[in-house]
Amino acid sequence: MAVARITEIIGSSQKSWEDAVKNALERANKTLRGLTGIEVTKMNAAIGNDGKVSEYRAHVRITFILEG
Amino acid sequence: MAVARITEIIGSSQKSWEDAVKNALERANKTLRGLTGIEVTKMNAAIGNDGKVSEYRAHVRITFILEG
Amino acid sequence: MAVARITEIIGSSQKSWEDAVKNALERANKTLRGLTGIEVTKMNAAIGNDGKVSEYRAHVRITFILEG
Amino acid sequence: MAVARITEIIGSSQKSWEDAVKNALERANKTLRGLTGIEVTKMNAAIGNDGKVSEYRAHVRITFILEG
Amino acid sequence: MAVARITEIIGSSQKSWEDAVKNALERANKTLRGLTGIEVTKMNAAIGNDGKVSEYRAHVRITFILEG
Amino acid sequence: MAVARITEIIGSSQKSWEDAVKNALERANKTLRGLTGIEVTKMNAAIGNDGKVSEYRAHVRITFILEG
Amino acid sequence: MAVARITEIIGSSQKSWEDAVKNALERANKTLRGLTGIEVTKMNAAIGNDGKVSEYRAHVRITFILEG
Amino acid sequence: MAVARITEIIGSSQKSWEDAVKNALERANKTLRGLTGIEVTKMNAAIGNDGKVSEYRAHVRITFILEG
Amino acid sequence: MAVARITEIIGSSQKSWEDAVKNALERANKTLRGLTGIEVTKMNAAIGNDGKVSEYRAHVRITFILEG
Amino acid sequence: MAVARITEIIGSSQKSWEDAVKNALERANKTLRGLTGIEVTKMNAAIGNDGKVSEYRAHVRITFILEG
Amino acid sequence: MAVARITEIIGSSQKSWEDAVKNALERANKTLRGLTGIEVTKMNAAIGNDGKVSEYRAHVRITFILEG
Amino acid sequence: MAVARITEIIGSSQKSWEDAVKNALERANKTLRGLTGIEVTKMNAAIGNDGKVSEYRAHVRITFILEG
Numbered sequence: 001m002a003v004a005r006i007t008e009i010i011g012s013s014q015k016s017w018e019d020a021v022k023n024a025l026e027r028a029n030k031t032l033r034g035l036t037g038i039e040v041t042k043m044n045a046a047i048g049n050d051g052k053v054s055e056y057r058a059h060v061r062i063t064f065i066l067e068g
Numbered sequence: 069m070a071v072a073r074i075t076e077i078i079g080s081s082q083k084s085w086e087d088a089v090k091n092a093l094e095r096a097n098k099t100l101r102g103l104t105g106i107e108v109t110k111m112n113a114a115i116g117n118d119g120k121v122s123e124y125r126a127h128v129r130i131t132f133i134l135e136g
Numbered sequence: 137m138a139v140a141r142i143t144e145i146i147g148s149s150q151k152s153w154e155d156a157v158k159n160a161l162e163r164a165n166k167t168l169r170g171l172t173g174i175e176v177t178k179m180n181a182a183i184g185n186d187g188k189v190s191e192y193r194a195h196v197r198i199t200f201i202l203e204g
Numbered sequence: 205m206a207v208a209r210i211t212e213i214i215g216s217s218q219k220s221w222e223d224a225v226k227n228a229l230e231r232a233n234k235t236l237r238g239l240t241g242i243e244v245t246k247m248n249a250a251i252g253n254d255g256k257v258s259e260y261r262a263h264v265r266i267t268f269i270l271e272g
Numbered sequence: 273m274a275v276a277r278i279t280e281i282i283g284s285s286q287k288s289w290e291d292a293v294k295n296a297l298e299r300a301n302k303t304l305r306g307l308t309g310i311e312v313t314k315m316n317a318a319i320g321n322d323g324k325v326s327e328y329r330a331h332v333r334i335t336f337i338l339e340g
Numbered sequence: 341m342a343v344a345r346i347t348e349i350i351g352s353s354q355k356s357w358e359d360a361v362k363n364a365l366e367r368a369n370k371t372l373r374g375l376t377g378i379e380v381t382k383m384n385a386a387i388g389n390d391g392k393v394s395e396y397r398a399h400v401r402i403t404f405i406l407e408g
Numbered sequence: 409m410a411v412a413r414i415t416e417i418i419g420s421s422q423k424s425w426e427d428a429v430k431n432a433l434e435r436a437n438k439t440l441r442g443l444t445g446i447e448v449t450k451m452n453a454a455i456g457n458d459g460k461v462s463e464y465r466a467h468v469r470i471t472f473i474l475e476g
Numbered sequence: 477m478a479v480a481r482i483t484e485i486i487g488s489s490q491k492s493w494e495d496a497v498k499n500a501l502e503r504a505n506k507t508l509r510g511l512t513g514i515e516v517t518k519m520n521a522a523i524g525n526d527g528k529v530s531e532y533r534a535h536v537r538i539t540f541i542l543e544g
Numbered sequence: 545m546a547v548a549r550i551t552e553i554i555g556s557s558q559k560s561w562e563d564a565v566k567n568a569l570e571r572a573n574k575t576l577r578g579l580t581g582i583e584v585t586k587m588n589a590a591i592g593n594d595g596k597v598s599e600y601r602a603h604v605r606i607t608f609i610l611e612g
Numbered sequence: 613m614a615v616a617r618i619t620e621i622i623g624s625s626q627k628s629w630e631d632a633v634k635n636a637l638e639r640a641n642k643t644l645r646g647l648t649g650i651e652v653t654k655m656n657a658a659i660g661n662d663g664k665v666s667e668y669r670a671h672v673r674i675t676f677i678l679e680g
Numbered sequence: 681m682a683v684a685r686i687t688e689i690i691g692s693s694q695k696s697w698e699d700a701v702k703n704a705l706e707r708a709n710k711t712l713r714g715l716t717g718i719e720v721t722k723m724n725a726a727i728g729n730d731g732k733v734s735e736y737r738a739h740v741r742i743t744f745i746l747e748g
Numbered sequence: 749m750a751v752a753r754i755t756e757i758i759g760s761s762q763k764s765w766e767d768a769v770k771n772a773l774e775r776a777n778k779t780l781r782g783l784t785g786i787e788v789t790k791m792n793a794a795i796g797n798d799g800k801v802s803e804y805r806a807h808v809r810i811t812f813i814l815e816g
């Protein structure tokens with residue numbers, strides 16, 4: 001039977017949390033294969049000197065199938 | 069005094085979590101009346117073979133007034 | 137060494153949760169200085185008589201540096 | 205063997221949380237049979253313009269036996 | 273897009289927790305269609321006068337597709 | 341320095357949760373000395389065949405000083 | 409759109425938890441305006457030398473509208 | 477009214493978690509009377525040098541009636 | 545002093561959760577050395593069209609010693 | 613197989629949390645045998661009139677083997 | 681009866697978490713009176729380019745009496 | 749935008765938890781680059797036959813930047 005692994009990464013973006021998740025997923029695809037699902041577990045952000053969000057950050061738990 | 073009930077449903081969408089919530093709410097309106105509030109309790113997604121999100125899923129707790 | 141404080145506020149919007157967070161942040165900037173970060177801890181909404189979201193609400197924990 | 209179901213409802217009262225629980229239970233008895241237990245999971249309240257509680261609310265998880 | 277609902281039931285058995293889950297699932301199949309998944313969230317038991325388990329109980333969250 | 345211990349007991353009452361806590365505390369005083377504090381961690385109840393509460397139950401964590 | 413803030417206070421009473429919540433709310437009304445809701449998050453108590461409750465304490469999260 | 481106490485013990489077994497729970501319960505019966513219920517709160521295990529489970533461990537919360 | 549790492553994997557089985565844990569452990573032994581313990585953190589399952597469990601899944605946190 | 617029990621105690625110290633844990637452990641050794649492990653679950657402190665810590669307190673869960 | 685308030689601050693230090701807590705407490709004493717207790721709820725740290733801790737951070741919940 | 753990963757390791761020490769964290773961090777620096785932060789999520793310890801701590805253990809979540 002298949003066995004999967006879960007890893008937690010943090011994506012970031014200057015545009016939105018949705019984009020931060022997308023960036024996390026893109027990076028994961030560079031080194032992992034067999035991705036089957038994600039879950040967003042935390043949405044936070046850094047605030048700049050102007051009092052606005054300077055970096056959106058999304059914590060993402062990624063599930064992927066372990067081969068062989 | 070009014071009594072309300074809470075039910076948990078999962079909406080899905082190919083576009084976004086915001087849309088998944090909207091789909092959940094639309095479906096709830098077909099069978100429930102007196103909806104007063106929602107809370108998003110989980111945001112996850114299925115990933116397709118191309119490594120991208122194939123289906124956004126939002127867990128939504130829905131509160132509605134129980135009549136009579 | 138710097139000491140920071142965390143306060144919890146609730147932003148609202150008729151458009152989206154993203155906008156509700158922005159409104160919370162804008163209001164915080166009126167009375168607080170030295171904001172360094174935020175975390176979204178809850179996303180809920182009020183539903184109107186038409187069964188649609190009438191007000192998006194985002195609970196936001198805000199961190200800011202305490203001066204002197 | 206018996207199978208039970210758990211449903212979550214919110215009772216309200218202008219007098220007390222104890223009364224809000226009672227109202228929730230009374231309403232549940234109108235549509236459900238075989239109730240065996242309850243658990244209070246949240247006690248909150250709405251505050252009126254006079255700064256006093258205008259409505260006590262109790263979240264109640266209700267267990268009841270599923271027949272046949 | 274499909275919308276699913278989650279309901280929580282409690283199965284019981286005189287043999288084991290595994291059997292209690294099975295009983296919960298069998299009962300759910302009598303009234304629900306489109307079941308897609310379950311999660312065991314609690315395993316407890318009643319103890320008889322002889323100090324042994326008299327009834328195994330498993331809390332099970334069941335997900336099923338809402339039609340139409 | 342003093343060392344304290346925490347023990348968890350469940351009081352019951354046919355009148356109210358407040359009374360169930362009192363019963364728990366009275367029983368604790370029979371066998372324990374040096375009680376300094378309590379915390380109510382759960383309020384549940386058994387429901388009788390008439391659909392009303394037959395027994396209020398309060399889970400209470402009790403702190404008491406360990407002598408010598 | 410309105411922005412609200414949540415603050416956590418602890419009310420106390422020699423009579424009951426219900427009274428401890430009321431005391432917390434009364435004190436909040438002295439310095440805060442626009443209160444809209446409360447939630448009781450913890451109920452504990454100090455025990456006196458006679459083994460009885462000497463002071464009921466209720467932790468209360470208070471929501472109030474931030475003006476302007 | 478009856479007052480109960482909850483104690484937490486850890487049973488172990490070389491066969492299974494089910495057996496570890498049974499061992500915990502057997503040991504509890506040696507020193508406690510009036511057991512009414514158990515809840516399994518954690519299932520872990522030690523792994524031996526061969527990479528297989530060498531000891532199953534089950535954390536069990538046991539409820540028993542306090543006499544007199 | 546030794547340093548260990550914890551990784552989370554999901555084992556699956558068509559027979560039971562016990563077997564799903566075993567499969568997770570067997571797969572872990574292929575790529576990891578120095579395993580010392582496991583903890584089962586979630587037990588869920590996929591349901592087939594016949595309303596029965598088609599795949600048991602166990603989330604397992606695995607601890608292993610980091611060499612050198 | 614061995615069965616262990618977990619008990620929760622609170623150690624205190626005027627010097628540090630590390631010392632409060634040590635005091636808790638020393639006291640436990642007076643009445644318990646077969647201690648195998650501890651976990652610190654809470655670190656709090658009382659503050660004196662001078663605004664400084666007057667007593668460090670550490671909540672400690674202690675595991676010990678139950679004999680025979 | 682006295683009413684207290686809880687506020688959450690983050691102390692930092694280049695030496696240790698113990699020192700970070702002390703810094704948080706010192707800062708709190710500048711603007712707050714009637715402090716009665718603290719609880720450490722989180723211990724994290726920033727890591728510098730040399731791979732070592734550059735700043736210890738302790739999240740501290742502070743309780744203080746509200747006057748009049 | 750940068751993407752980071754979080755991994756959980758357990759450091760140990762015969763001296764203190766502070767030292768256990770340091771050991772965990774030192775080991776992480778051998779195989780990971782771009783460490784930016786840590787969080788201590790659990791502090792436990794093994795107790796020896798003399799009833800004293802034989803090994804302090806600290807669970808540490810480590811965040812590090814994923815290159816390229």
